[in-house]
Amino acid sequence: MSVKEIQVGSAKAAPGRIGQGYLKVGELAMNAELRVPVMIVNGRQDGPVLWLNGAVHGDELNAFMAIRNVCGAVATDDLAGALVCTPVCNPLAVQWRNKINPYDFLDLDQQFPGKADGQYSQRTAYALFKEMQEVADYLISFHTVGTSFAAEPYSVYKFAPGLSPQMCESIEAMALAFGVRLNCRVDLSSAVGEVPGGVGGALDVNCSRAGIPAFMAEVGSGGRFQPEAIAIAEAGIRHVMAHLGMAAPVTAEKADQMIVTKRGFLYSDYAGFFEGKVQPGEKASKNAVIGNVVDLFADIGVIRAPSDAYILMSRQEPVLHVGDRVAFLGLEWIAA
Ligand SMILES: [Zn+2]
DSSP: OBSSOEEETTEEEOTTOEEEEEEEEEEETTTEEEEEEEEEEEOSEEEEEEEEEOOSSTTOOHHHHHHHHHHHHOOTTTOEEEEEEETTOOHHHHHTTSSSOTTTOOOGGGSTTOOTTSOHHHHHHHHHHHHHHHHOSEEEEEEEEOTTEEOOOEEEEEEOTTOOHHHHHHHHHHHHHTOOSEEEEEETTTOTTSSSSOSTTOHHHHHHHTTOOEEEEEEEESSSOOHHHHHHHHHHHHHHHHHTTSSOOOOSOOOOOEEEEEEEEEEOSOOEEEEEOOOTTOEEOTTOEEEEEEOSSSEEEEEEOSSSEEEEEEEOOOEEOTTOEEEEEEEEEEEO
16 A cells, blocks of 8 residues: 555655656666666555556557556546556567567566576566565556457456455456456466466466456557557556546446456468458357458368357458467356
């Protein structure tokens, strides 16, 4: 809780003030210091510290603009608690315009809580997580889907084994408060293999384990600024701030919310050029055409929905190899 001075790296803000600075996360040859820009908006009134983190994957940038806009618009006199913002937390990956950083080929969102004497990404995770543990009461980890895909903004929240029912309740309430229509509840004890790669090192999972309720907001697609997704992310931050008692409630209407309880990728059995037939957010019936695969000479194949499904993410890139993802599907759901 704040009313007190908050410091993260060289950024420092007394109650009622805004602080800007940098958190050092690494060093490169040729005297280059790697720094994450940090913005602290410290309210005059008592309240929780909400940490807004983005670009843990370096090509996922919509939240940068949403966070920047919220910081620019919040009046510290009206704010209870504080925002701590690190919307560009993986500088090398951003520089490379890629999900991962080019020096150790590690996914930063699989490295938390980090390692002080490890590889570059592990040290970055360590430097960030140490500060988060010291100051954050709540955290939102902003992502987008990959550059080859489109998605309607959705939330993802994970229940790690061993979390208390109160913690799970708090995570779910915050994720739903974000206000988007599709919300994915991932119970890590039963959702093994739902996404490739480990989720044990994910930022949101490690925050929740450390007593900081956290969730992921997937806001649009990577590699670009999308005004609509940015506006939804901005509204989502304001909804969460209101939910945590940091700001007055936002009047904007919230969508009818669904909780997706089972997800799965749809992979291609065909190679050729993909012509997508569904929009993200849409509900597809079993056997509905997700897309056609063609080459110059023939129709190669039709990819269909394996069951009734919500389209969380749909392929936009035409070039398609066998085994490529064509969609990420919500396979089971309940009303929130
Ligand atoms: Zn991501």
